[in-house]
Amino acid sequence: MMKLVDIRKNPEGLHFEKKLDLKDQLIARDESVIDLQNLTAVGMVSFDDGLYLLNYQLSYELTLPSSRSMEAVTVSEDYMVSEVFMTATDASSRKELVEENLVLMIEDDHIDLSESVLDNILLNIPLKVLTKEEEASETMPEGNDWVVLTEEQYQAMKEEEKQENNPFASLSGLFDEE
Numbered sequence: 302m303m304k305l306v307d308i309r310k311n312p313e314g315l316h317f318e319k320k321l322d323l324k325d326q327l328i329a330r331d332e333s334v335i336d337l338q339n340l341t342a343v344g345m346v347s348f349d350d351g352l353y354l355l356n357y358q359l360s361y362e363l364t365l366p367s368s369r370s371m372e373a374v375t376v377s378e379d380y381m382v383s384e385v386f387m388t389a390t391d392a393s394s395r396k397e398l399v400e401e402n403l404v405l406m407i408e409d410d411h412i413d414l415s416e417s418v419l420d421n422i423l424l425n426i427p428l429k430v431l432t433k434e435e436e437a438s439e440t441m442p443e444g445n446d447w448v449v450l451t452e453e454q455y456q457a458m459k460e461e462e463k464q465e466n467n468p469f470a471s472l473s474g475l476f477d478e479e
Contacts, residue, residue, distance in 0.1 A: 302411045303346050305353065314347030323419055331423055335373050336364035342418055352404065353386040353412060359421060365430045369442055374430045382421050386412055
């Protein structure tokens with residue numbers, strides 16, 4: 302947690318390097334998460350002309366269930382996060398930033414780094430998570446009377462059905478010369 306008063310007092314900004322333990326909070330917000338390890342945020346927060354600028358490098362290892370088999374898969378992430386905050390008193394003079402959702406509003410007298418980190422992890426959870434074997438294999442899961450198809454397989458199946466169900470299919474070749 303970084304207090305706004307401390308941020309404004311330091312014109313060069315406040316640097317931080319934090320190892321965070323937010324596994325329980327993350328699982329509470331997304332039950333599909335199995336584990337969160339090695340969570341590190343390194344960066345700085347500064348004040349400039351009524352705006353609080355939060356920039357940090359976020360890295361972590363997130364364990365999620367595979368999209369196909371539900372086996373645990375660990376995904377390593379490392380990316381830059383940049384957020385701009387402003388207080389409600391400054392928002393009246395910069396309505397265009399607020400209306401276009403370019404800034405986040407500060408409700409208290411501090412910026413909560415943990416909340417920012419949690420939000421960014423949730424926003425960056427991949428939709429497709431596969432084990433090494435699943436990435437190398439083209440086989441999809443199947444069961445009794447069901448099968449998972451790729452988009453290409455589905456389109457090919459639809460085209461085949463369309464041709465089979467064509468009422469004029471029996472007439473094809475009627476006027477062919479022999």
